Amino acid sequence: MARKMGKLKFALIGIVIAGILTLVLFTKNGKIERLTFAEETNTEASLGSLDELKEGLSDYPELYRAAFEEDGIDPEDNIFIIPGMDATLTLHHEHEEADICTTMTPQGLAVNKDYLFISAYCQTKEHNSVIYVLEKKSGSFIKEIVLDGIPHAGGLAYDNNHELLWVTSEKGDTAQVITLSLKDIEAYDFADSAEPITYTDSIELPDIKRASTITVHGDDLYVAHFDDEETSVMHRYLISTTEDEDGKEVHALDTGKSTEEAYPDDVDKIGKEIQGLAFYREKLMLSRSAGRKKDSTLLSFDRLKETENFTDKNASTEITMPSYLEQIAVVGKQLYILFESGAYPYRAHGNPSIDRVLRVEIDSLFAE
Structure with missing residues (x-):
């Protein structure tokens, strides 16, 4: 016994x-989710120091040179801590009450003259997706914008002409983009309302499998689909302002047609595993990554020569980047670069893991 x-x-x-x-x-x-006693979004770095980041990036000479060796620029001025990687104040998706998420994963990036916007989704799908708003000049955290539901929010794009933030989303199995007005973003206070922000517009995109990432260039919105097995597509839509049936001004992507759905004016071929896109002068840049086992790549194309095919064989330049590269954004002569490796589920796998947005001079990054 x-x-x-x-x-x-x-x-x-x-x-x-x-x-x-x-x-x-x-x-x-x-x-x-991890156990946490936090009551608000964390604003301090979740990983190592600047010196540790520099050491990790020393294996990527083009990125290191552009980020840390630019004459007359303090390296700390070129990095922006991604908030919320340990704790983010948001809504519990099921219970619809304020809660702390510990698995937020950054995806989209956009910049205007005053702010940096970083989107993130909850890895466990228990919490609403968010957009972190940072002050552009200082990099200080201002607030989180809580989105309606749990969209992947893989792409952000700021539209200066209409003062709108475009966000990729989905409605059931249909790709979608939604917009947030700058006025509504600045007025929003989750701590006061404990409710998601109200969308300015929402537009379905039936002709693309998924809206994975976006950018605004001139009067056009470009939407790309991430495919990890084969080449994919990038759709171009003309952004216009019109009125709906009630006479309310709305933003549309298909002039003269429905304001609730849009079809592309142009379709270009892109390579596989594309996470971000941005234009610089007459060049198109695409960011690529797929997991921890491979380095990421930043590809540059001469748009004057390539008008329909932006696959690898037509790239003019390829720069090796650390794994988990996500979206990129161009402002003037500067490129802002986002990685998702600072998120808790990935931070043990990055090479290195990066919990900052990096800002570099584009000409320095591509200098020979």
């Missing part, structure tokens, strides 16, 4: 240990 009790005891201990290890593994991989 004693021997049986001993075996049972060891069996129970084994089950408990296995349960603990499983819990740790699932937490580490972002499958479940």
